[in-house]
Amino acid sequence: MTETEAIEKCRQGDMAGLHVLYELHRSKVLNLSWRILGSQHEAEDSLQDVFIKVFDRIDHYRGESAFSTWVYRMTTNHCLDILRRRKILSFMGFENVPEVQDKKDSEKAVNLGFSPVIAKALEKLPEKQKICLLMREMDDLSYEDIALVLQLSLGTVKSNIHRAKAFLKETLEKEGLTPDDV
Amino acid sequence: MTRKWTEEDVTKALKKMTEVSVSETSADQIWFKIDEKISVRKNHVWNHITWKPWSHPIRWVMVTACLCVASTGVVYHANSMDQSDMDAYLISISNPTANITKDLGAANVSVLLGESFSSVPEVKVDDHLDSIAADEVLL
Numbered sequence: 001m002t003e004t005e006a007i008e009k010c011r012q013g014d015m016a017g018l019h020v021l022y023e024l025h026r027s028k029v030l031n032l033s034w035r036i037l038g039s040q041h042e043a044e045d046s047l048q049d050v051f052i053k054v055f056d057r058i059d060h061y062r063g064e065s066a067f068s069t070w071v072y073r074m075t076t077n078h079c080l081d082i083l084r085r086r087k088i089l090s091f092m093g094f095e096n097v098p099e100v101q102d103k104k105d106s107e108k109a110v111n112l113g114f115s116p117v118i119a120k121a122l123e124k125l126p127e128k129q130k131i132c133l134l135m136r137e138m139d140d141l142s143y144e145d146i147a148l149v150l151q152l153s154l155g156t157v158k159s160n161i162h163r164a165k166a167f168l169k170e171t172l173e174k175e176g177l178t179p180d181d182v
Numbered sequence: 183m184t185r186k187w188t189e190e191d192v193t194k195a196l197k198k199m200t201e202v203s204v205s206e207t208s209a210d211q212i213w214f215k216i217d218e219k220i221s222v223r224k225n226h227v228w229n230h231i232t233w234k235p236w237s238h239p240i241r242w243v244m245v246t247a248c249l250c251v252a253s254t255g256v257v258y259h260a261n262s263m264d265q266s267d268m269d270a271y272l273i274s275i276s277n278p279t280a281n282i283t284k285d286l287g288a289a290n291v292s293v294l295l296g297e298s299f300s301s302v303p304e305v306k307v308d309d310h311l312d313s314i315a316a317d318e319v320l321l
Contacts, residue, residue, distance in 0.1 A: 013224075015217060022213055044212060051216050118195055137196040169187040179191035 003067055010058045018055050025068060026051075028139070029075050035134045036079040036127075046082065050075050065148055072141075072149045076131060083127060121171040125164055132157055133164040 001009070001020050009017025026047060033046035053074055061070050122130055131150065135141045141149070147157045 015220065018216075018220075019213065022216070026209060026212075044208070048212050048215055048219075052219055055216075055220055133196070137193050165189050165192050168192050169189075172187055172192075178185055179187055179195070180185065 007058065007061065007067060010055060018051065021054065021067075021071075022051050025071050028068065029071060032072065032075050032135075032139065033079055035138060036076070036131060037082060042082070046075065046078055050078055053078065069145055069148050072135075072145075073151070076149055080127060080131075117172065117175050117177055118168070121168050121175075124171070125167060128152070129160045129164040129167075132160040133168075136161050 001017070003021070003024060006017040006020035006024075010021060011017075029050050030043050030047050033050070034040055034043035037043055037046060050071070054071060057074075061067065122133075125133070128150065132146055132152075135146045135149070136143070143154055143157050143161075146152075147154050150157070152160075
């Protein structure tokens with residue numbers, strides 16, 4: 001079954017169509033969620049929620065962009081919602097214990113597979129800058145695709161990526177880390 | 183001398199990030215959860231009864247229009263009822279006799295009140311006393 005046929009089946013409420021879409025896109029959705037949220041467990045929950053949303057909102061997909069772009073947009077919005085909720089909880093005092101936070105950061109660094117210094121620097125970036133950078137450098141998305149997914153202008157995407165890289169360079173130099181150390 | 187960071191170095195550092203992948207087993211488990219959640223929702227009784235206007239914007243417009251028409255009708259009906267009550271009240275206070283003649287009980291009273299005293303037969307107190315006296319004689 002092709003992607004177009006799967007989308008059509010999904011529109012008619014057929015779970016077989018959704019299963020084909022799940023097999024085609026689960027890896028991308030999982031990786032994007034993992035990079036934004038920072039933990040595999042949360043990424044798996046996000047994968048589940050995103051595909052339920054895909055089934056619910058398939059009528060809204062008009063075929064103007066690639067299906068993967070549409071799924072990417074949905075994943076990004078879903079993950080940003082989770083982060084927003086997390087910030088609200090933290091503001092209300094539910095997640096502000098420093099030791100827990102430190103532990104979380106180090107766990108995240110190990111999970112993400114690179115040095116804790118880079119992980120911490122990435123954490124300090126504004127969400128949109130971080131997502132633009134990760135999509136560009138890790139998922140190899142074009143500037144145009146990132147603009148479509150995040151619903152930003154091309155100029156904003158480019159400046160976000162440039163600023164994010166400049167911030168990372170500055171932070172890594174401050175920490176005394178050289179490119180050969182990483 | 184330490185080498186400075188360039189954009190390419192940052193890119194290389196980020197590319198080192200490992201790709202996460204789920205095993206076939208956990209991918210299947212996640213799929214079963216998705217399938218289960220959607221099936222449970224599909225079979226829910228409310229989904230067969232409730233009309234969901236929120237699934238498309240035009241339905242919102244239709245629902246709002248229906249509510250507007252219904253509420254306007256109710257307000258219009260209430261206003262017309264109030265107006266007819268007010269009309270009836272104004273008529274009753276501006277022309278009381280017209281109202282009285284319509285009322286049968288009140289019309290009788292007015293006829294009686296309009297009659298002169300001469301037309302009412304007089305009752306003679308003496309006659310009454312006499313009859314009582316006659317009764318006493320008979321007894």
